[in-house]
Amino acid sequence: MKPENNTECLFCKIAKGEIKSDFIYEDDNFFAIYDIDPITPGHAMVIPKNHYKTFIDIPNTMGLELLDAIKKVTLKIISETQAESFNLMVVGEDVSHVHIHVIPRKKGDGIKPLVNLNRIAQVSEKAEI
Numbered sequence: 001m002k003p004e005n006n007t008e009c010l011f012c013k014i015a016k017g018e019i020k021s022d023f024i025y026e027d028d029n030f031f032a033i034y035d036i037d038p039i040t041p042g043h044a045m046v047i048p049k050n051h052y053k054t055f056i057d058i059p060n061t062m063g064l065e066l067l068d069a070i071k072k073v074t075l076k077i078i079s080e081t082q083a084e085s086f087n088l089m090v091v092g093e094d095v096s097h098v099h100i101h102v103i104p105r106k107k108g109d110g111i112k113p114l115v116n117l118n119r120i121a122q123v124s125e126k127a128e129i
């Protein structure tokens, strides 16, 4: 899908340098910045430079590069925060330009797990997966 031309988009303006932001990672098609309202310290976002509205709008041909960007940003944040784990999250309600949240996690950080692992285990047992 061809990226939209969205001159009012916050992340497009950051990608073009029209709004100054410190990139913690950058390659040809993606960049990463810290979230201005972090869920935990070190919470960052991996963002395509082109305006893709949702995750499914990102061309499959960019998949390996996206995976590489997410891994590099995650490893950087784990190293910087001494995180024990991390969550990845894709949401589109806040800014209509797909971004992948990388949220470092530590025991006792006060954040509820994003998924209920007990519930998944129960469903898996019923489905005999």
Ligand SMILES: [Zn+2]
Pocket (backbone or CB within 6 Å): 006, 009, 010, 011, 012, 013, 050, 051, 052, 096, 097
């Ligand atoms: Zn955009």
